[in-house]
Amino acid sequence: MRRLLLVVPLFVALCGPWLSASGDTLHGVSYDLGTGWLGTDFAGRDVWQQVLLGGRGLATVTVLATAGAYLLGVLWGLAAATSRRHLADELLMRPLDLLLAVPSLFLLLLLATLFPSGGLVWIVMLIHLPDIARLSRAAALEAAHSPVVEALRLQGESWWRTTVHHVGGSVARTLAADAGTRLTGTLYLAAAASFLGVGVPPDAADWAVMIERNRAGLLLNPWAVLAPALMIIMLSVGLNLSFDRALRKP
Structure with a gap:
């Protein structure tokens, strides 16, 4: 089923x-x-x-916006989790917390007003970015400050290998569990945007x-x-x- x-x-x-066969024929x-x-x-x-x-348009927006939000959000969250200075963590995460305080539909309409020519994919992606970044940071904190990561740093391993390969690998299952719900949320958010006439012509199929x-x-x-x-x-x-x-x- x-x-x-x-x-x-x-x-x-x-x-x-x-x-x-006949396109958008009346x-x-x-x-x-x-x-x-x-x-x-x-x-x-x-x-x-x-x-x-x-x-096709709705499915495309859902997949691209979700993929883009994960790509940027995970890197953002990992950077905050592996930061060795509290100030850097605060500077990375506090602006995202402000965005999370705004209801998603209101933020959708606000972004659409500020960027009328912006694509719906980018708007939906920015809405999901703060939540994914926070989830990634919270899931990665334990691994980011583990003895293994400290050893990798002492050995002079690159940030990409230490943060993305090791720390990112430890949160992969958590992010995979979130992906199903996130795709559904993106689908409904994109549908709500189209329903409200944001980013889609009123006569679009x-x-x-x-x-x-x-x-x-x-x-x-x-x-x-x-x-x-x-x-x-x-x-x-x-x-x-x-x-x-x-x-x-x-």
Whole structure:
């Protein structure tokens, strides 16, 4: 079941644009369930075609923003954990604590206002960066001040080998456990941004935009809202179940 929940929305998101034969073609202006097997949306677009076209952007933002946040956040947290001066640790972590005090949706709207031309990937990545950096620092503190690390420093080993290879390796499982939840959070944050019209054109073929665009006509054609919502829910649950399964001990 978990494989089905993950594979179906991923297949639709990645291969949907190729499966859509006629692109973003308009078919009419009313909800006519005979136009496509999921009917049409408020603008007369084929709902099934919009579902095929609407997942790739959301999946791309989710993967790139999560990967970027981990890349920067882990290095940031490891640098703070291995810092030998309290002042350096404070300078690295206190600005991130201020960002964590701001609700994510408010921060999303604030960043979108400050950087109207900035990509959604960068905005979502910056929102997740403080949390990942704090998690990495907390998980790495014990290993960062262990006798092994001190010995590596005395031997003149590079910062990369000491911090990333040794200390970073000790927190890999903790970060892997966080990755499933983080991907789901990124997915919902990117969907919320698209729903609010941040970083995505209001007429874009996007699952979250479809939900916002068609909610007023829910009773006329429920599939215009339910189909993209089911894709997002299936992808979220499938990601969590897959990561939980991968982290189980044999």
